[in-house]
Amino acid sequence: MIKRDDMTFPAGEYERRLNDLRMRIAERHLDAVVISDPANIMYLTDYQTTGYSFFQALVVPLEKEPFMITRALEESNVIARTWVDLTRPYPDTGDAMQMLVDALREFGLANKRIGYERNSYFFPAYHQDVIHTTLKHGKLLDCFGIVEEGRICKSAVEIELMKKAAFATEAGMAAGIDACRVGATENEVGAAISDAMFRAGGEPPAVMPYVTSGPRTMIGHATWEGRVMQDNEHAFLEVGGCYRRYHTAMMRTVILGEMGDSMYRAQQTMKHALREVHSILQPGMTVSDVDNLVRNIISDNDIGARLITRSGYSIGIAFPPSWDEGYMLSLKQGQSTILREGMT
Amino acid sequence: MIKRDDMTFPAGEYERRLNDLRMRIAERHLDAVVISDPANIMYLTDYQTTGYSFFQALVVPLEKEPFMITRALEESNVIARTWVDLTRPYPDTGDAMQMLVDALREFGLANKRIGYERNSYFFPAYHQDVIHTTLKHGKLLDCFGIVEEGRICKSAVEIELMKKAAFATEAGMAAGIDACRVGATENEVGAAISDAMFRAGGEPPAVMPYVTSGPRTMIGHATWEGRVMQDNEHAFLEVGGCYRRYHTAMMRTVILGEMGDSMYRAQQTMKHALREVHSILQPGMTVSDVDNLVRNIISDNDIGARLITRSGYSIGIAFPPSWDEGYMLSLKQGQSTILREGMT
Known part of the structure; x- marks a missing residue:
């Protein structure tokens, strides 16, 4: 574990998260877990990238040093952001599963009991099929949710950080309400929300704001598509602000005219x-x-x-x-x- | 197939896409395909939502009418946007796979050869496990890529539409270049790009712009995190504009000072x-x-x-x-x- 002081949280927070995870790994009689969910990897290491449609994983052995498998391009995120010292990147012309299996072998885990997040969106079926047929001497066991058990209750420093996300959320919502008026397009309102929440310290949220007007407010999860707001309609705004990938969200309805x-x-x-x-x-x-x-x-x-x-x-x-x-x-x-x- | 004139493309475009898909279904000796990839569903029907972390699928039988399985909240998108007449929504307290299997039964497909996109991110393993153990009398066969074969070459109307995405991309990039200056934060540049591309008709892209400066330009797929741009540094901008979920993208490097x-x-x-x-x-x-x-x-x-x-x-x-x-x-x-x- 590299000691550094430029991570989102103090080192102690990551040590606690990792220690708690290792207790759960031991409880389940596993020797290591392969964590592929991007939010779980970030929770444990502070690693983040948008590039998780390429396979990436943090392998946490029960006792030895954790290591990461990433696309070569993303190795820079391990180095720039995390306490992880060991990386095994694969090239765009290479094979992620081969790199994962090779690394498990290199670190003495290829014949052990390995947990993996079976239901992770970003460990798709073809990769799971390949690892099941390649890792012949190890035992692969589902450990979906093992990191989430730690994530579900936020620590004091997490809740403090989420206030920065809330600050961006509120700034975006205030600008959005302000921008709603007869003759404005949904896009203009979306632009105003985005501009305000990013200037207020917000980073790109997992979902961009929802802005709909008139009959479009009845469409689930729709957002701006150019419609012009009319007199006596209402507009629906939902804003999720983001800071260091932590989110908070709020919804408001704006009436254009008399209620x-x-x-x-x-x-x-x-x-x-x-x-x-x-x-x-x-x-x-x-x-x-x-x-x-x-x-x-x-x-x-x-x-x-x-x-x-x-x-x-x-x-x-x-x-x-x-x-x-x-x-x-x-x-x-x-x-x-x-x-x-x-x-x- | 409902006839309507308010879809992204003329009805003929969707008929062509569906007919071509059915030819491929026949070539593979399948009776129906379960399409779960959100881009593939949109390509075939114009359906879109951000809510695809809940299971959704378009089932296309070789001959009979296609139908959709969605979360109840998302049924509004089928009705508001698509030519699909048959929907089988499931409630938040219900089970998506049970609804899918029930619908396959209802439409006489439960004992047929059913293709499914095995490698789709949004048909996760638990759901695949359940359908494999539930659909006892049918045969499930991988058809990953069957829709993509049609998507890979764009038609004339698609390329015309992509110009609107490119217009938003270029507007965003121009505003971003303009906003890069010593003392500006990466966030301010991100805000300027977002504001400009949405006002230029852009909709929320699949990935928000990348804005990094100085040493952060070496981090793969990073974007704004509050850094202040310094004299004689360079900034990296990558913008993907979106219109009706079609994207175009461009990258630029901005020099703050002498090159x-x-x-x-x-x-x-x-x-x-x-x-x-x-x-x-x-x-x-x-x-x-x-x-x-x-x-x-x-x-x-x-x-x-x-x-x-x-x-x-x-x-x-x-x-x-x-x-x-x-x-x-x-x-x-x-x-x-x-x-x-x-x-x-």
Whole structure:
């Protein structure tokens, strides 16, 4: 572990994360884990790149020094950002899986019990097929979620850092609300949000802002596509600000004209729901109880509004295409997951 | 197939794409294909969303009507954007694979030969495991690349549309070059590029611009992180503009001060390489011959510059986290793929 003082967090934070992971590796009777999820790699090492459509992995042995497999172009990120001392890059004309297997051999792990994140988006099936047929003397075991167990509750320094993401989020949202007016295009509003959140210290978020207007506000996950905002319409804005890959997000509806009665009642319902969540939410509750609370308030309306999704999700480190940690924790029915301190 | 005139391309373009796909389905002796790659789904139907970390698929039977499986929230995108008439959405508390298998049953495909994109990032292993154990009477066969065969050569209307992406790219780059000056932060340059490309009609690209300065220009795929640009440094800008998910990209280096001798020689080398590519590149050449041409010119320098990556890649429809179609076509050694008309 290289000692350095220019990482996102103090060295102690990364040591704690790595030690906790190693305890889980030991509990599962593994000798090493191959971590391929970009957010998990960043959590452990501070490594980041947009280039994770090329295979990359951090291998953490139970005791020996961790090492990284990356595309040659990305090795610079290991050197510039992380405490990782050992890298085994592969060229664009080379083979990532061969490099991974060679490195496992080099570091005495080829005949050991190796955990891998089977459900990781960026360890696609062809690569998994190849490693299963190549690593003949080792045992490959699924350890999906082993890093997420550490990520799900944020430490004090993480929550402090997330305030910088929130600062960018709020700056973007304020500029977006300001830019919404009759005759403006959705693009102009998207431009204003982007400009403001990046000037406020924000970095490119895992998902760019959502800006829709009029009938387009009913399209799920749509954003600006050139439409001109009209009188008496409403616009939908959702902004996720990012700082060092940590995210926070907020949504707002902007009314262009007078607020109608049904919109007013919808607003009051949402304010009531948010107030209730703020006052009742606490560690120890299950995600389904929280979802129930929100769902009951929102469903109790006579304006035809429905909540067709989960009512919330965890948020933290994220890389495109998604800013949420919903696969770790979502507020929804049918789950007994318990809220704990440090969850965000 | 619903007839509508508000799609990105005229109906005939989608009919051609679907007919060509069905010819390939027949050639492979399949009865249907499950298309899960977001760019492939968009290519065939004009469907788009950022929400593809939830499973979604377009099922194209050889003869009968195609249908879509989406998260309930995303069904609005099928209705608002596509010619697809049949949707089978699943709720956030439901199971995507169960919905897929149920729909295959409903449409008489559960005991047929079904192609699926085994290597698709967004058909992760757990889902593949479940469908393999659930669809007991059908035969699942890999058809990865079956849609890409159609995408790799762009039609005249696609190339025309890509000019709008290029317009946004150029507007962003011009604003970025303009914003680079001693004392500016990388963030301010990123903000200027974003603002300009979105106002020029650009939509959120698959990858946000790269802006680095000074020593950070040596970090692969890094972008703004607050650094202040210094006198006599250079800044690296790479901008990918997007319109209706089609992308074009460009790179520029900005010198803050006087251009040194080695930078001048590097510039002349790159100009020479680009001129040669423009004059020599033509259909019929292999990707390795083109790569060789570029690589030889760039390698012939005495300033220590190296090309450590492939020398180029295909570009077109893209969703985060990558704007390139490099897995379909890259300019690199060791491949005999032939360049054809319409490739971009």
